[in-house]
Amino acid sequence: MSDIHGFNEDLLRFLDASPTPFHAVETMAIALRAAGFEALDERDEWQLKPGGRYFVVRNGSSLVAFSCGESNLLQRGWRMVGAHTDSPNLKVKPTPELHRHGYFQVGVEVYGGALLNPWFDRDLGLAGRVNYENSQGDMRSCLLNITRPVGLIPSLAIHLDREANNSRTVNPQKDLPVVLLQSDEKQDFRALLAEALAAQGVADVATVLDYELSFYDCQNAAMVGWNGDFIASARLDNLLSCYIGMQALLTSDAQSHTILVCNDHEEVGSQSAVGAQGPMLESVLRRIAGDEVGLQRAMANSMMISADNAHGIHPNFSDRHDTNHGPLLNAGPVIKNNVNQRYATNSDTSSLFRRLCADEDVAVQSFVVRSDMACGSTVGPLTAAALGVKTLDVGVPTFAMHSIRELAGSQDAFKLTKVLVAFYGLAELGVAN
The missing domain is CATH 3.40.630.10 (Zn peptidases)
Structure with a gap:
């Protein structure tokens, strides 16, 4: 000490x-x-x-x-x-898939009393617990942490909302679905999770049963300020x-x-x-x-x-x-x-x-x-x-x-x-x- x-x-x-x-x-x-x-x-x-x-x-x-x-x-x-x-964070819904205008998004729930505006335009990783069934039919669970940016919530340009700096509010249902990728094909979020688990060394995933997953800011914790007076995280x-x-x-x-x-x-x-x-x-x-x-x-x-x-x-x-x-x-x-x-x-x-x-x-x-x-x-x-x-x-x-x-x-x-x-x-x- x-x-x-x-x-x-x-x-x-x-x-x-x-x-x-x-x-x-x-x-x-x-x-x-x-x-x-x-x-x-x-x-x-x-x-x-x-x-x-x-x-x-x-x-x-x-x-x-x-x-x-x-x-x-x-x-x-x-x-x-x-x-x-x-x-406070944004948690992925049980059936989160949204396919709109060629973009694949996932719906989220707001956990706790989150300050929502700062979540826009951030590089978002994904982490939490995943429960799955292996090839032998056994139920297992493991932790998942995708540290690279896999999602984001883009702001609406000020040109399309001239009052944004005066009165913009956040509707969690409408404004917070996270953009994951661009595709004209239907995506299965649980299938994407199985791929992510395999990439982290969890190979024997036959079926993803359920999960408790949260998005988070990929920016690392840091000492900040001219003289390093602060911790930001x-x-x-x-x-x-x-x-x-x-x-x-x-x-x-x-x-x-x-x-x-x-x-x-x-x-x-x-x-x-x-x-x-x-x-x-x-x-x-x-x-x-x-x-x-x-x-x-x-x-x-x-x-x-x-x-x-x-x-x-x-x-x-x-x-x-x-x-x-x-x-x-x-x-x-x-x-x-x-x-x-x-x-x-x-x-x-x-x-x-x-x-x-x-x-x-x-x-x-x-x-x-x-x-x-x-x-x-x-x-x-x-x-x-x-x-x-x-x-x-x-x-x-x-x-x-x-x-x-x-x-x-x-x-x-x-x-x-x-x-x-x-x-x-x-x-x-x-x-x-």
Whole structure:
């Protein structure tokens, strides 16, 4: 944790390797295995050992990693960090084929609250999970990542829409079908997928049964700005926090009982078998604790930090922020507050975080949405309500959240990781129950 350049270079590689939640979880699983974490199967009986480090994956898109510390769990509790693996994007429909005027297009659904205008005129790759039947009649699934530009959504020329700069809106059904190729012949999207799988070494594909595929911007993550002040990438919300949480977990000491949970489906409400409103985290904690009384005792000594990006004050739109709560990029992590419980922060948990930041010589900021605007939310309140655990919502300040390409400071992820390492190592919370 002393080399910010190496940290950011590895972060860029992580972002590029993770175009979908499936790929993000696979990338994290590889890193965890390399660090000595053991993969567990929920169908098996677990034999957990003091000092052991483990992880479990559900649906290929959500992950819980944890360390069984050498201290007393019931007295010390868990130090938990939560993030989410999904980002707004365009997902391919089940029967997507559109043949119009000699062009083959595929229909898409908008996943989450995407900022749609930036999706036009981008080089789009395609990635996700494909389920298929092989020549022996066995059902299989694999990940697909077509990194070359295979699609685009061309804008309508301004000559044909003179009011485009004043009033252009996006109709997702009409305006977003993706152009894949030019042909007068009918195309079968599943047949194209079989060809793409074969090109990636999956040869025995008799029939593509189904898929969960998303388009994504082929432009790589990059350090940008005159002095390299910024990180520009797709999916900073919230792969940035997944990476931060993972690096903090890998650095945590052996005494700690630590948890990293990275859930799918946050952008669409988290209500799924693998979302933060689902049972995944609680079921893992129950298996670690061993019984209901043990779970409740450990939970009373535990705390969750929900890490999800915060809105940095935009210099062109500063009026969209509360005057006293406009976080700056590269000025430190942001405590997210909302009296209506859209964030789970309270004075106990925020005070603890402020003290940790002071100990690590990291500046800290606060965000409160304008009183005349609606506030977004994240996994923090959901986890707090489900588990009854003390919770704090924090994040790295970001521009262009939910765009196809977002912007964050090049120092903030490193700073937040330092604080989370200290949090993971806390022997006592020092906050009221």
